[in-house]
Amino acid sequence: MTTVASLTTNPFSRRTMLKGVGVGAVGFTAAQSAFIRTKAAQSDTVQEALDISATTERFGVTFLGEGLASNAAGNFDRAWSDPVIAVVTAARAQEQFHLDAFEAAGGVPLVDTFTIPPEFLTSFDAFFGAVVEQEAAEIAAQIAALVVFTEMMRPDLVKVSFQYAAEEAEHRVLANYTRGTLPPNDVAFAPALFDSIGAFLESLEQRGIIGGTGTEIVYPGPGEIDPTNVIETTPGGVAVDCVPDGTPVADATPIVDGATPVVEDD
Amino acid sequence: MSTIPQLEYVSVSTNDNLSNSAAMFQGASCETPQEIINIAATAEAFAVTLLGEALASSERGELPLNPEAVGTLRAARAAEQAHFDVLTGAGAEPLTLTFTVPDPELLANPGLFFETLVALEEAFIAAYLAAAQQFAIQGNAEMVQLALQIGAVEAEHRAGARFFAIEAGALSGVPNDVAFEKALFGSVGEAAAALEALGFIGGSGTEISYPGPGEIDTTGVSNLEP
Numbered sequence: 001m002t003t004v005a006s007l008t009t010n011p012f013s014r015r016t017m018l019k020g021v022g023v024g025a026v027g028f029t030a031a032q033s034a035f036i037r038t039k040a041a042q043s044d045t046v047q048e049a050l051d052i053s054a055t056t057e058r059f060g061v062t063f064l065g066e067g068l069a070s071n072a073a074g075n076f077d078r079a080w081s082d083p084v085i086a087v088v089t090a091a092r093a094q095e096q097f098h099l100d101a102f103e104a105a106g107g108v109p110l111v112d113t114f115t116i117p118p119e120f121l122t123s124f125d126a127f128f129g130a131v132v133e134q135e136a137a138e139i140a141a142q143i144a145a146l147v148v149f150t151e152m153m154r155p156d157l158v159k160v161s162f163q164y165a166a167e168e169a170e171h172r173v174l175a176n177y178t179r180g181t182l183p184p185n186d187v188a189f190a191p192a193l194f195d196s197i198g199a200f201l202e203s204l205e206q207r208g209i210i211g212g213t214g215t216e217i218v219y220p221g222p223g224e225i226d227p228t229n230v231i232e233t234t235p236g237g238v239a240v241d242c243v244p245d246g247t248p249v250a251d252a253t254p255i256v257d258g259a260t261p262v263v264e265d266d
Numbered sequence: 267m268s269t270i271p272q273l274e275y276v277s278v279s280t281n282d283n284l285s286n287s288a289a290m291f292q293g294a295s296c297e298t299p300q301e302i303i304n305i306a307a308t309a310e311a312f313a314v315t316l317l318g319e320a321l322a323s324s325e326r327g328e329l330p331l332n333p334e335a336v337g338t339l340r341a342a343r344a345a346e347q348a349h350f351d352v353l354t355g356a357g358a359e360p361l362t363l364t365f366t367v368p369d370p371e372l373l374a375n376p377g378l379f380f381e382t383l384v385a386l387e388e389a390f391i392a393a394y395l396a397a398a399q400q401f402a403i404q405g406n407a408e409m410v411q412l413a414l415q416i417g418a419v420e421a422e423h424r425a426g427a428r429f430f431a432i433e434a435g436a437l438s439g440v441p442n443d444v445a446f447e448k449a450l451f452g453s454v455g456e457a458a459a460a461l462e463a464l465g466f467i468g469g470s471g472t473e474i475s476y477p478g479p480g481e482i483d484t485t486g487v488s489n490l491e492p
Contacts, residue, residue, distance in 0.1 A: 086440050087440050087441065090442050093445070094444075097445035101446075139414075139418050142414065143414055146410045146414060147407045147411070149402065149410075150402045151407060153403075153405070155399045155403050158398055158410055159398075159399050162398050162399075162413070162417060164446060165418060166395075166417050166418045166420070167421060167442070167444060167445060167446055167447050168418075169418035169419065169421045169425075170424065170425035170441070170442045170444075171442060172422065173422035173425050173426060182334065183338050183340070183486045183487070184338065185342055185345065185419070185422045185426055185487075186488060187422075187489040188344065188348035188349070188419060188489050188490045189345075189349075189415040189419060189489045190415045190416075190418035191489050192411065192492070229439050229440045229443055230443060230444070230445050231444055232446045232447070233445045233446070234445075235449075236446070237449025237450060238396075238449045238452045239399070239452070240296075240399035240403070240452055240453065242294055242295060242297070242400060242403060242453070243294075243295060244403055244404045244405075245296060245298060
């Protein structure tokens with residue numbers, strides 16, 4: 001059980017001081033993406049997390065595109081209502097924005113072809129049940145990845161991971177509601193299903209989504225991606241900028257500031 | 267030769283981004299874990315209370331909600347209580363257990379209620395996002411994970427509230443309108459300040475006290491612990 005003792009900050013360390021604590025307050029600019037790419041190159045596990053996250057977002061874009069197309073072709077045993085179509089259309093665009101963000105950070109998707117049971121594109125319950133399961137798994141993947149990002153002292157990636165994973169939870173609850181689960185908000189804490197993001201990747205393989213024997217679907221799937229109803233398309237906003245309590249802080253005057261007087265040696 | 271003390275620190279840093287190094291040494295101290303969980307517990311207590319008041323208003327026929335909305339709010343209240351229990355179990359001390367409802371119409375008008383609930387959930391999500399970053403800076407992975415496990419559920423509440431707000435005609439678009447949850451705050455304290463500014467803490471409106479009326483019903487809710 002979490003206790004106050006476990007909440008105490010780690011002792012200040014030189015390592016803490018040396019590592020970057022953030023890359024700015026405006027989300028993923030080109031400079032920030034470059035910074036993250038550099039850091040990812042220094043750590044296989046961060047790279048793994050970015051690659052696997054990008055891969056699963058490719059699956060999301062593709063699967064939702066196939067679902068929308070199958071519904072438009074009248075293949076489902078129960079036709080989707082217009083509000084459901086709108087939700088899934090927005091969700092597909094959101095998965096693409098997620099993919100864009102992970103690729104901008106240096107993530108390289110591992111595959112572009114996925115496999116699904118054919119009934120996922122004909123059974124209403126199977127499709128939305130799959131969405132619920134997949135979204136829960138993706139949230140859990142990020143819960144696992146947060147350990148890596150924290151250990152590597154990457155609060156910038158913690159921010160992105162959180163902003164993305166919490167949004168996947170919105171997909172989960174809406175898919176749950178669509179398939180008739182009441183209440184749709186049926187968990188108090190998002191389940192931590194995996195010990196590592198590698199375990200999440202293995203689960204994709206075990207579930208037959210990667211390298212399985214089902215129907216092949218290829219990124220990005222059919223149809224245009226429509227972001228009409230989507231806002232907050234990058235992980236922007238305010239980034240926390242603080243130092244752990246006890247960190248020695250030098251003079252608080254800015255380093256790069258023409259007004260700052262320079263002390264000159266005699 | 268000029269000597270600028272900050273550069274001596276920066277010169278040993280492996281961080282190539284000078285502006286970030288500068289910010290690192292200019293930044294305020296992070297909130298302590300105790301401060302963070304105290305504020306979080308306060309927010310959870312507020313949520314439990316407000317949702318309880320809304321459900322009671324609905325039962326009295328004052329706030330017209332359909333059965334699905336009632337079920338969603340009941341489950342959400344149970345989740346907020348579970349969050350409160352974990353935080354207080356970890357030693358959190360809520361700053362207050364008394365809150366204020368700035369506008370009585372909030373508990374009589376479904377559109378206003380759900381639109382307000384959207385804004386509140388966005389504040390809660392952003393608070394946990396700020397908490398997660400601070401815990402990460404402090405090297406506390408377990409608490410970073412807990413912040414997301416809670417924040418993700420608050421995002422579900424946000425989507426649900428948007429759904430019912432759209433149904434009530436108070437909002438338009440789709441329930442899932444954001445690709446990334448909004449990062450509104452640089453600290454958890456800013457979230458608390460936002461609640462105060464909105465009149466929910468220390469305001470002049472009707473006082474409501476934790477846990478609010480009615481039993482907390484966990485029917486249909488699983489994962490009641492992280």
